[in-house]
Amino acid sequence: MSSLCKSRLQEERKQWRKDHPFGFFAKPSKSPDGSLNLMYWTAGIPGKASTIWENAVYPITITFPEDYPSKPPKIKFPAGFYHPNVYPSGTICLSILNEEEDWRPAITLKQIVLGIQELLNNPNPDSPAQEPAWRAFGKDRPTYEKKVKEQALKYSK
Amino acid sequence: MKTEPTGNGGLAGLSAIKLPTSFPLVPEAQQELSKVNLYDTQFRSMVSRYTDQLEQTASKFISNKLEMEALQLIDDPLEKVRESIQKDCKNLIDEFTSSGRKITEEELERSRYQVALTAIKAQKRINYRESAEVSLDNLDVLRDQREEISCADQLESLLSTLEVDSATFETANNRLQLLQEHLFVTLNPESELPDAEDDDVAISGGKVSLICPISKRPMKNPVKITVCGHCFERTHILEFLQQSQGSGFCPECRTLFKKQDLIDDDLMKLRLEAHNRDLLILQYREKKSSQIGKKENGT
Numbered sequence A: 001m002s003s004l005c006k007s008r009l010q011e012e013r014k015q016w017r018k019d020h021p022f023g024f025f026a027k028p029s030k031s032p033d034g035s036l037n038l039m040y041w042t043a044g045i046p047g048k049a050s051t052i053w054e055n056a057v058y059p060i061t062i063t064f065p066e067d068y069p070s071k072p073p074k075i076k077f078p079a080g081f082y083h084p085n086v087y088p089s090g091t092i093c094l095s096i097l098n099e100e101e102d103w104r105p106a107i108t109l110k111q112i113v114l115g116i117q118e119l120l121n122n123p124n125p126d127s128p129a130q131e132p133a134w135r136a137f138g139k140d141r142p143t144y145e146k147k148v149k150e151q152a153l154k155y156s157k
Numbered sequence B: 001m002k003t004e005p006t007g008n009g010g011l012a013g014l015s016a017i018k019l020p021t022s023f024p025l026v027p028e029a030q031q032e033l034s035k036v037n038l039y040d041t042q043f044r045s046m047v048s049r050y051t052d053q054l055e056q057t058a059s060k061f062i063s064n065k066l067e068m069e070a071l072q073l074i075d076d077p078l079e080k081v082r083e084s085i086q087k088d089c090k091n092l093i094d095e096f097t098s099s100g101r102k103i104t105e106e107e108l109e110r111s112r113y114q115v116a117l118t119a120i121k122a123q124k125r126i127n128y129r130e131s132a133e134v135s136l137d138n139l140d141v142l143r144d145q146r147e148e149i150s151c152a153d154q155l156e157s158l159l160s161t162l163e164v165d166s167a168t169f170e171t172a173n174n175r176l177q178l179l180q181e182h183l184f185v186t187l188n189p190e191s192e193l194p195d196a197e198d199d200d201v202a203i204s205g206g207k208v209s210l211i212c213p214i215s216k217r218p219m220k221n222p223v224k225i226t227v228c229g230h231c232f233e234r235t236h237i238l239e240f241l242q243q244s245q246g247s248g249f250c251p252e253c254r255t256l257f258k259k260q261d262l263i264d265d266d267l268m269k270l271r272l273e274a275h276n277r278d279l280l281i282l283q284y285r286e287k288k289s290s291q292i293g294k295k296e297n298g299t
């Protein structure tokens, strides 16, 4: 890990502990020897109140590359997560997480998780990442909402 | 009328200009020339206004400098600090004075020529028109007069090309503005400059961030991307650029830039110094007040 990557991640952790948005959590994982692994985090994204996503916290994993923050972190929901912009593997398709699109090293962890929360209830129909959720979102809204609510129950707080 | 305007533009050219020997030819022109002094006075009042402004800025700078060194005064021998302040301020004032003098001299010289030229040209035109009836007797006189007019025209056009050199004036103004900016940020390290209307550089709510957007830590050696104005810690933006094979996008706004587009950000550096100074003063005051608190509790 480059020193820049390490110091930036330490800073992100410090800032997160000092202040983070309500209902979210994010923490670096522990290595088998008990030390912190700053390159791999687990986090939780609360669904916004008064949406079909509410009353649940959706788990994500965040993997930082060696050349972070030049390159964006890779963020995944559990495999099979139901959302038009989430690949079957769970990888999130979001422009601010794409180096070729809108990723900027200045983007903070806080901005990323807030961006993902926003994406939950505002899918981007122009970048489908999975067949079922994308098709239902476009053509069969009742089924889509039913599926999302079932998923919310699964991850309910 | 053999005299040709000499000099080929530029400041050196200005001092090389010599009025043709036939200038001034007529008493009316001489009279006009005597009015140049009147013009001088007007010009002088303008220069003195400008000088006043310089002086004010300098004195503000001095008091600010004193404030900056106040902390040092606590521990360092007074003589040493005073010496350094005096040296800094003297250099500054010397610089102001000499540039102000230079501007005055150049502008005065130019205005003198211009008034003389206008007067002489006007006079020549009148003479030429009045004696427009060509005869064998006045043929030579007329030719002379016509040549004088064209000579005056040439000189005037040369002077107008020299106007470009009022860039000197502009440079001095820019430096004054720069100094004012420097003064402002030393007093308000985290505030946006007052006139920066079209400047959206790292500003949120009128505040300027002193944090490097890449490392999210306070900057020490700030460099600026000239194309977009965003500012980063030198080593971090260079590392970023290296990872992007020499040509990258701004980590803040994704504007494309190259290594050559990076320059030291002196203003940001000054902000950082002033910010650190404020932190030190704050720490010192806290220490002081907690000492006082302890004393009060003790009694």
Ligand SMILES: [Zn+2]
Binding pocket: B225, B228, B229, B230, B250, B251, B252, B253, B254, B255
């Ligand atoms: Zn930029």
